[in-house]
Amino acid sequence: FRQVSLFAMDDDYAELCLVDQTNTDPGIPRTIPCNVPALRLGRVEHKEYADVGIKSSKFEPMVSRKHATIKKGGRGVWAIIDNKSTNGVMINGSRIPAEVATPLKDGDVITFGTEQSDLVYTFEVNRRRAGSGRQDKVDADMQKLKLLAAEGWFNKEELQSERQAILDKGAPAKWMAWDKTPRKTTDIGGMNGQMIRNQRMERAFKYLYNFKKKQWTRSVIMISMEDKPFDKGAMRACYRMTDWSLPEGENDYVAKNAKDSDEPQHTYFVDIEMQALCQYFAEEFNAKNPPKRVEFVDAGLIECLERPGNPVFAIEPFMKGKYIKHNNNWGFVSPEDRNTPQAFSHFSYTHSSGFYLVCDIQGVGDRYTDPQVHSKDQKGFGKGNMGLQGINRFFATHECNSVCIHLGIDTNRKKKVMDKGTKPPPGFSANRPGSASPPGRPPSALRPSTGGPYSVSEEEMLDFLLSRQQLDNIIQKFKKYDGGSGFLAKNDLVALCRDLEHKMTPEEVGRVQVNADGRISFKGFLRWWRGLP
Known part of the structure; x- marks a missing residue:
């Protein structure tokens, strides 16, 4: 088998993520994208000295006017330079020499100042998930989609649909046209x-x-x-x-x-x-x-x-029912502290690469109205847009819950201790509709499939976490396209997923294993469908 890797992400994006997001001065930026060749950090933002200001009101003199610079080199190499700052820069607890480019790697802990500083960040490389909305990612996906189309993965209608889906995830700056x-x-x-x-x-x-x-x-x-x-x-x-x-x-x-x-x-x-x-x-x-x-x-x-x-x-x-305000634009969380509204606010932030955060969630059930949006640049969205301060206030009180974990966005350091809210059932996938095992039915009760190219052993049934009914449904849909051979032509994959009520993304296409003659085995499809290696 060969692995289609057209959508593998290059080492081209990094950011600083504040370690303590609960007890720190809310004016300190929680995330700092490293999206320029040389990112200058200092006490306050200034066109001549610093691209980003990281001053803390608790320890105002901790950061110098021109404190440090993060640079990106070739082949995904990153480095940080201490610009002869007063209190220095530490990586993983050790102070680095001034005016020397010190290499950075994913997971390094950077402290701006002394051990008493609250300006402690982790350096994270390419941890953004697909669909984050960055235009460079959209452009790359568009090129890869063209390559997949040339290989025969999509027909004309499917290609148009996938192209539009990618365009709909354009850069945040293009989402709103305030002019x-x-x-x-x-x-x-x-x-x-x-x-x-x-x-x-x-x-x-x-x-x-x-x-x-x-x-x-x-x-x-x-x-x-x-x-x-x-x-x-x-x-x-x-x-x-x-x-x-x-x-x-x-x-x-x-x-x-x-x-x-x-x-x-x-x-x-x-x-x-x-x-x-x-x-x-x-x-x-x-x-x-x-x-x-x-x-x-x-x-x-x-x-x-x-x-x-x-x-x-x-x-x-007009909405009938009990109207509840779940959060506001300044960190308030309702006493009910429901998982879904809070996770949705968190999702809007990660999905826009930290550019937007939807808050002031209120309505009847999970039908909402009158929201507020904070934007990183604090442009548009009326007087309630509090910019980075509003975003920071949300994360100061937000506790990541089971829905955040399900979505893969449980990045906040503060987690919910007593999570009594909505939880995904066991085996429930964030990408596969209806993929959970039936409630109350333990995996050991799942019967194996026998015979032919669709044979699935009892052990494999446990790995796939599929009920007999779900497996039979997949087999029936698979046979519609493979003619009973147990192998699917790659250009039928999109149609099969559509029959299974799943809209496949180009990112997912890139993870499908295809054999030498361009076909996908039934077992290979199941492993991909369940997200297994």
């Missing part, structure tokens, strides 16, 4: 308001946002809205509303209007675009097959055309 966000409703074209006449209702423009196209649309609808709000928050009042353009049972909405009459319309558009980004993260989260799926309600805007001043309201479907 295109409308400033007011007149910036959006669409249907003419005279197309519908008011008959005991009122006309309104309805504005919806398409996240993937970065495009707003406008239509005309008829609505009915209660005169008095049923609830009031700190900034907005909430009204019950009916959208008569939708079928009965799907047209109950909540309309929210700013209590401050001078609030710019632009803030409404920002909020809707932010919620659309959060729904994108929800879709990516759900693609990892978590124990519980999440979603953000489809939000939009209306402009009431027959009221003085044409007031604007944010609208969203």
Whole structure:
């Protein structure tokens, strides 16, 4: 067998990760990407001295103005230089000489300053998982996809689908187009308001946002809205509303209007675009097959055309049930401390390479609304975007739970001691829908398959953690493409995975073992399917 290794990651990305993420000054950056040939570190960020500031308010004099520089050499070689700093640099507890390039390797512990310093980081090379959203990774995946297509892995339709899936994971800077966000409703074209006449209702423009196209649309609808709000928050009042353009049972909405009459319309558009980004993260989260799926309600805007001043309201479907706020934008965690909402916030951070963090998670069950996004550059997302400080506040109180572990993002040093929340069942895979063993059925009860190319021994059944029913289903789908030979043509793999309700990624294609004539054995498929070497 040969191993397809087109998607192996090169040693091209590193970052510094703060060791103590719980008791340290929240102003200290938790992660520092080493994404330039020479990264300068100093007391404060300055265009002439330091690319990143790592000053601690507890030990302010600990770091010099030009403290250290991390450089990347050829063939994945990294080094750090102490720029004659006052308190020095230590690697794994030993101070390094000044003005000498000292090699760094994955896992090294770097202390900026003396033993009393709280600026202690681990140096981590290529620990980001696939799908993190970095544009350089997207570009590399696109090239590798072309090579796979040339080898016959995908037909034309599958190639187009995979290409779009890669493009959808573009660099964080391309996810939001703040320069295109409308400033007011007149910036959006669409249907003419005279197309519908008011008959005991009122006309309104309805504005919806398409996240993937970065495009707003406008239509005309008829609505009915209660005169008095049923609830009031700190900034907005909430009204019950009916959208008569939708079928009965799907047209109950909540309309929210700013209590401050001078609030710019632009803030409404920002909020809707932010919620659309959060729904994108929800879709990516759900693609990892978590124990519980999440979603953000489809939000939009209306402009009431027959009221003085044409007031604007944010609208969203009315949610019945117990409304709970799970966390906020400054480190608060609800007493319930549910696993899924906290893990989702953590996932949004790792999936965007530390550029975004979705917080202020609230709603009914795992159907959320009114989120807040912190961004590393603190641009966009309204007044609630607290930037790195907000991100650090989240991790100061976040305890990685069983869902974080399931997703492979349990990077926070603080772990949940009493984890009574949602847990994946034994054998549940983050990449294989429905791959868990049936509840209450021990592995020893799984019967082996016998006979022919699909024979699976009892010992192998235990390794694969498959029930008899699951194995029979896979065999049935496999036979659809192999004609009973026990070997699958590589260009049928994508279709087989689709039949098994799994959307395969190019990263996963790169781990499939193929024999000399370009075919995949049934046993080889099972090992790949279950993530075994």
